[in-house]
Amino acid sequence: MLLAGAAASPSLAAPILLRPAAVFDGLGETTHAGWQVLIEGEKIIAVGPALTAPADAQVIELPRQTLMPGMIEGHGHLFLHPYNETSWNDQVLHESLALRTARATAQARATLMAGFTTERDLGTEGAGFADVGLRDAIAQGIVPGPRMLVATKAIVAEGAYGPKGFEPGIAVPQGAQEASGIEGMVRAVRQQIAAGADLIKLYADYHYQGGENSRPTLSADEIGAAVKTAHDAGRPVAVHANTAEGMARAIAAGADTIEHGDEGTPALFKAMRDKGIGYCPTLAAGDAIARYRGWNGREPGPAMVTDSRRAFRLALAAGTPICMGGDVGVFAHGDNVREMELMQQAGMTAGKVLLAATSGNAGLFGIGDRLGSVKPGMLADLIAVEGDPSTNIAALRKVRMVMKGGVIVKPE
Numbered sequence: 413m414l415l416a417g418a419a420a421s422p423s424l425a426a427p428i429l430l431r432p433a434a435v436f437d438g439l440g441e442t443t444h445a446g447w448q449v450l451i452e453g454e455k456i457i458a459v460g461p462a463l464t465a466p467a468d469a470q471v472i473e474l475p476r477q478t479l480m481p482g483m484i485e486g487h488g489h490l491f492l493h494p495y496n497e498t499s500w501n502d503q504v505l506h507e508s509l510a511l512r513t514a515r516a517t518a519q520a521r522a523t524l525m526a527g528f529t530t531e532r533d534l535g536t537e538g539a540g541f542a543d544v545g546l547r548d549a550i551a552q553g554i555v556p557g558p559r560m561l562v563a564t565k566a567i568v569a570e571g572a573y574g575p576k577g578f579e580p581g582i583a584v585p586q587g588a589q590e591a592s593g594i595e596g597m598v599r600a601v602r603q604q605i606a607a608g609a610d611l612i613k614l615y616a617d618y619h620y621q622g623g624e625n626s627r628p629t630l631s632a633d634e635i636g637a638a639v640k641t642a643h644d645a646g647r648p649v650a651v652h653a654n655t656a657e658g659m660a661r662a663i664a665a666g667a668d669t670i671e672h673g674d675e676g677t678p679a680l681f682k683a684m685r686d687k688g689i690g691y692c693p694t695l696a697a698g699d700a701i702a703r704y705r706g707w708n709g710r711e712p713g714p715a716m717v718t719d720s721r722r723a724f725r726l727a728l729a730a731g732t733p734i735c736m737g738g739d740v741g742v743f744a745h746g747d748n749v750r751e752m753e754l755m756q757q758a759g760m761t762a763g764k765v766l767l768a769a770t771s772g773n774a775g776l777f778g779i780g781d782r783l784g785s786v787k788p789g790m791l792a793d794l795i796a797v798e799g800d801p802s803t804n805i806a807a808l809r810k811v812r813m814v815m816k817g818g819v820i821v822k823p824e
Contacts, residue, residue: 432479438785441763482529482793487737504538520557522746535566544608569629617658681730697739
């Protein structure tokens with residue numbers, strides 16, 4: 413099976429008519445029984461009931477399956493793998509770039525086969541600009557994987573990130589690019605854009621030493637300068653912010669999304685809603701880390717789990733735009749649906765969770781004109797799952813077909 417971008421262009425292939433039991437189009441919370449989808453080349457050209465297929469069309473029956481947009485992972489790290497396999501420190505310091513790139517390539521394929529045809533990758537965590545090369549290799553059809561929006565190194569305040577625990581004064585490789593002051597922030601943003609970043613990621617807060625609570629690390633002026641520089645270059649900005657003050661600074665600066673936000677308040681989430689800033693709660697990250705530390709899933713959960721749930725529910729109540737992203741890499745790539753299951757368990761309806769992972773993320777990331785919904789003119793990034801995920805998110809664990817750019821990549 414040829415990949416998109418491989419030798420035979422999809423535009424030369426015969427049209428494809430997909431006949432599922434129902435279609436979730438990413439435009440509403442429910443499915444449309446009996447709808448069909450016609451693809452020509454890399455795009456959808458018709459959607460609806462009882463379509464007339466061209467004489468040369470390949471007709472594919474998808475009985476008992478729901479066809480829907482390829483999902484969009486909103487917060488991933490393809491250059492990380494689960495921390496219960498290798499600690500974050502050891503991945504950054506002791507795994508070679510070649511090893512990490514090879515693993516990231518395999519993890520990109522696992523992501524695609526799980527039904528995620530696009531990923532916003534928010535930092536290589538010590539692997540430099542390797543995400544740019546992986547993005548380009550996927551786009552050129554050299555290796556299979558999702559379409560990638562990459563943040564390269566991410567930007568942190570000097571002295572605020574890691575790895576740590578070494579003799580002071582020894583230069584230790586860091587998991588992100590350090591910057592200080594307005595000039596330093598502007599320079600770092602421009603360096604990352606020049607290297608190929610599709611977006612910029614900032615850490616508004618973090619902990620300076622192990623065991624400390626998170627606290628603001630970038631000033632309001634530093635964040636503002638970085639956001640303005642990125643926006644001037646047409647790049648959106650994602651901000652890691654767990655503290656209320658870090659969130660407030662990111663909101664004031666005009667960030668496009670805020671990641672984590674465990675100390676979010678009703679007022680902060682309302683401000684995000686009013687400015688159209690997306691919220692990516694990453695429920696699965698805290699859940700995974702808590703389990704690595706011995707939590708057996710019994711309630712009440714540890715603080716990192718209950719705090720993220722609380723913030724998520726406040727965001728839902730405020731009507732804040734929700735980004736679906738699990739901080740994948742903390743847990744296994746290909747298990748991305750874990751975040752969506754936790755979102756449903758925390759009170760979001762299955763239909764709204766599906767919207768967040770499709771047209772919602774596409775809109776927040778500036779790609780809604782070509783991805784995230786099933787309608788004429790959109791790229792044919794589509795998946796078929798067994799059952800109806802608009803009522804039961806667990807159906808997303810039964811992906812039977814993946815199409816990317818009009819080419820079926822699963823089954824292979």
